Amino acid sequence: MKVATIAGRAVHVDDEGFLTVYGEWDEDLAETLAARIGIELTDAHWKALRFLRDDYRSQGETATLRRVSVVGGIPTRQLFTLFPKKPAKKMAYIAGLPKPRGCV
Amino acid sequence: MTVHAEPAVIPDFDGGTAGRKLAIICSKGNLDMAYPGLVLANAALGEGVETHLFFTFWGFDMITKSRMRDLKFTPLGNTATHLPQGLGGLPGMTAVATRQMKRQIAEAGVPEVPEFLAQIADSGGHLWACRMSADMLHLDEGDLCAEVEGIISAADFIEKTDGAQLLFI
Numbered sequence: 001m002k003v004a005t006i007a008g009r010a011v012h013v014d015d016e017g018f019l020t021v022y023g024e025w026d027e028d029l030a031e032t033l034a035a036r037i038g039i040e041l042t043d044a045h046w047k048a049l050r051f052l053r054d055d056y057r058s059q060g061e062t063a064t065l066r067r068v069s070v071v072g073g074i075p076t077r078q079l080f081t082l083f084p085k086k087p088a089k090k091m092a093y094i095a096g097l098p099k100p101r102g103c104v
Numbered sequence: 105m106t107v108h109a110e111p112a113v114i115p116d117f118d119g120g121t122a123g124r125k126l127a128i129i130c131s132k133g134n135l136d137m138a139y140p141g142l143v144l145a146n147a148a149l150g151e152g153v154e155t156h157l158f159f160t161f162w163g164f165d166m167i168t169k170s171r172m173r174d175l176k177f178t179p180l181g182n183t184a185t186h187l188p189q190g191l192g193g194l195p196g197m198t199a200v201a202t203r204q205m206k207r208q209i210a211e212a213g214v215p216e217v218p219e220f221l222a223q224i225a226d227s228g229g230h231l232w233a234c235r236m237s238a239d240m241l242h243l244d245e246g247d248l249c250a251e252v253e254g255i256i257s258a259a260d261f262i263e264k265t266d267g268a269q270l271l272f273i
Contacts, residue, residue: 004112017113036114065150066213066223076226085152086117093115103143104214 007032018093025096034094045082048074052095062092064102125154125268132273133165135175135205141273142220149227156268158261160234164241167233167248172217177205218249225251232256
């Protein structure tokens with residue numbers, strides 16, 4: 001596990017740049033992570049990110065797109081608009097979580 | 105903290121081949137053979153890959169409203185179930201095996217076929233029905249689920265998927 005500096009603070013990341021320690025994330029850091037991949041966070045983004053954070057805390061793994069839409073109540077189409085092309089991975093990155101491991 | 109901090113890597117979300125396309129031909133109507141195409145289409149769309157599915161022959165059952173909720177699984181002729189083959193032919197065995205497989209699929213958090221197709225369409229996937237199959241079965245757009253964009257010829261599908269990687273299932 002590497003330590004990297006993002007927004008002036010040291011955080012643990014994996015080889016691809018995803019944060020690996022749940023507690024090292026906060027909402028300020030999310031703004032920086034989002035900006036690094038060209039996304040400006042709106043309330044709609046935050047709804048998805050907060051669901052992801054809460055769900056990870058209770059489930060111990062990152063929600064898949066299907067789970068965000070079915071359990072989190074955010075339509076799939078909207079997720080593709082908010083986090084274009086690779087919504088599941090982009091959401092996980094900004095939320096400071098590992099990539100989802102589920103297939104569906 | 106006395107660790108050595110490196111500049112942070114940004115995940116390569118724009119990596120991969122630009123304009124990558126995937127074409128999936130779904131030609132089977134068994135419950136177990138419906139899922140591979142759906143799972144792979146869903147995965148490809150989640151990776152930003154333009155994805156087209158072509159439903160043909162028995163695969164038509166996957167998109168036909170009257171049948172799509174009622175796909176079946178049989179252990180007959182399938183040695184991977186590791187059951188005696190004679191068992192698969194007993195009356196009621198297809199229903200039992202289908203129920204069991206549907207339960208396992210649901211427990212894995214994977215939707216039934218109609219919901220899965222809706223999710224694929226919502227993710228930007230394109231669903232196409234085969235003209236020849238529609239003609240053979242005397243079906244038209246009204247018989248197919250709403251997510252199907254059109255009934256097209258094999259030639260049209262080949263044209264739409266120019267340059268795509270192709271999976272035949």
